[in-house]
Amino acid sequence: MDWKVPLFDTDIGSDEIDAVTRVLRSGWLTMGEETKAFEREFASYVGVKHAYFVSNCTAALHMAHHALGAGVGDEVICPSMTFVATANSIIHTGATPVFADVTGEGDFNISPEDILKKITPRTKGVAVVHYAGYPCDMDAILRIARERGLYVVEDCAHSPGASYKGRMTGSLGDIGCFSFFSNKNLSTGEGGMVTTDRDDVAEKLRLIRSHGMTTVTLDRHKGHAFTYDVLEYGFNYRSTEMNAALGRVQLGKLEAKNKKRAGLVSTYADKLRKIKWVRPVFGDYSREAAPSYHIYPVLLEKGVDREALMVFLKEKGVQTSIHYRPVHTFTAFSGKAKPSVPVLDGLMDRVVTLPLYPAMTEEQIEYIAGCLSAFALSREQDA
Numbered sequence: 439m440d441w442k443v444p445l446f447d448t449d450i451g452s453d454e455i456d457a458v459t460r461v462l463r464s465g466w467l468t469m470g471e472e473t474k475a476f477e478r479e480f481a482s483y484v485g486v487k488h489a490y491f492v493s494n495c496t497a498a499l500h501m502a503h504h505a506l507g508a509g510v511g512d513e514v515i516c517p518s519m520t521f522v523a524t525a526n527s528i529i530h531t532g533a534t535p536v537f538a539d540v541t542g543e544g545d546f547n548i549s550p551e552d553i554l555k556k557i558t559p560r561t562k563g564v565a566v567v568h569y570a571g572y573p574c575d576m577d578a579i580l581r582i583a584r585e586r587g588l589y590v591v592e593d594c595a596h597s598p599g600a601s602y603k604g605r606m607t608g609s610l611g612d613i614g615c616f617s618f619f620s621n622k623n624l625s626t627g628e629g630g631m632v633t634t635d636r637d638d639v640a641e642k643l644r645l646i647r648s649h650g651m652t653t654v655t656l657d658r659h660k661g662h663a664f665t666y667d668v669l670e671y672g673f674n675y676r677s678t679e680m681n682a683a684l685g686r687v688q689l690g691k692l693e694a695k696n697k698k699r700a701g702l703v704s705t706y707a708d709k710l711r712k713i714k715w716v717r718p719v720f721g722d723y724s725r726e727a728a729p730s731y732h733i734y735p736v737l738l739e740k741g742v743d744r745e746a747l748m749v750f751l752k753e754k755g756v757q758t759s760i761h762y763r764p765v766h767t768f769t770a771f772s773g774k775a776k777p778s779v780p781v782l783d784g785l786m787d788r789v790v791t792l793p794l795y796p797a798m799t800e801e802q803i804e805y806i807a808g809c810l811s812a813f814a815l816s817r818e819q820d821a
């Protein structure tokens with residue numbers, strides 16, 4: 439469909455094309471110097487000792503829970519208001535995701551109070567998502583986790599470049615997991631990064647990314663090794679040199695692009711102020727943090743027909759989405775007892791995501807605000 443305003447847009451320029459072409463010409467396509475350089479640069483940007491480039495964030499999350507010892511019989515507390523990968527990655531270790539509520543109608547991040555309520559003797563760890571790029575209440579979450587010996591995985595799919603009290607997301611918990619999917623703030627098409635400051639965990643992550651093998655193909659190509667041992671039951675969660683080259687260029691542009699997103703979010707707040715039945719989520723966010731503004735979710739007043747609104751906007755050429763249908767409501771999860779998430783229950787049918795991407799213009803936001811007002815008018819006339 440030819441959208442007037444798409445939900446997101448990729449931003450690939452000649453720098454990215456040159457970088458990928460350089461790799462293709464080099465003839466070395468996997469786990470080489472580009473990957474190493476991207477990992478070094480990303481680790482330094484996030485402020486951690488170790489970063490491993492992987493196929494995607496789902497792989498990163500699976501590796502994280504696996505490396506931190508989640509397994510059969512364990513529980514890991516996570517949000518339901520997230521992309522399903524946050525929970526699937528726990529399930530694939532044999533552990534059970536236990537869903538916690540959101541903090542409130544204006545803050546869709548996991549509630550520290552509800553984490554406390556959901557802890558049982560089987561709880562092994564907590565997975566948090568910095569929803570839309572707004573850092574969670576990490577002081578409270580880390581305090582709870584440390585006091586009880588639980589690990590903390592940060593799902594940073596939305597939050598590359600976001601910081602909390604001067605520290606980057608992905609450096610706050612035991613392991614951080616990033617997504618470089620097409621619609622993300624930093625995109626390599628597919629890709630992810632796993633970050634940690636813990637040397638013990640880092641070695642395990644390095645091994646399980648590539649079958650648990652002690653050497654990689656590059657080591658053997660360079661004549662550093664003839665053979666290898668296998669120390670862990672690993673996976674193949676590697677990415678490519680082309681993706682790493684793309685990632686390095688995109689990392690260099692991340693700060694500027696996040697800044698543009700911040701400007702657009704404040705323009706949205708301005709333009710939507712007069713539309714009383716639409717409330718920007720995180721409109722009152724006041725944590726000591728710098729968000730990365732990944733998406734722009736709004737909350738509709740009770741009684742507004744969300745589907746009718748999304749159809750109306752589609753007819754006007756504005757693409758919208760829903761972030762998210764809570765994970766526990768999906769068919770695959772329906773066999774389990776419904777979690778107690780009263781705040782989420784009250785808002786899950788009222789959430790809509792409006793377009794947001796760095797190349798968006800103020801005029802496009804003005805246009806969307808106009809469409810929202812026109813929708814209200816059309817409903818009044820229908821009534």
Ligand SMILES: Cc1ncc(COP(=O)(O)O)c(C=O)c1O
Pocket residue numbers: 494495496497520521523524567593595596616617618619629630
């Ligand atoms: C919160 C969250 N976690 C995990 C993922 C999974 O990322 P990937 O597609 O890189 O596996 C996504 C992707 O959209 C996400 O939004």
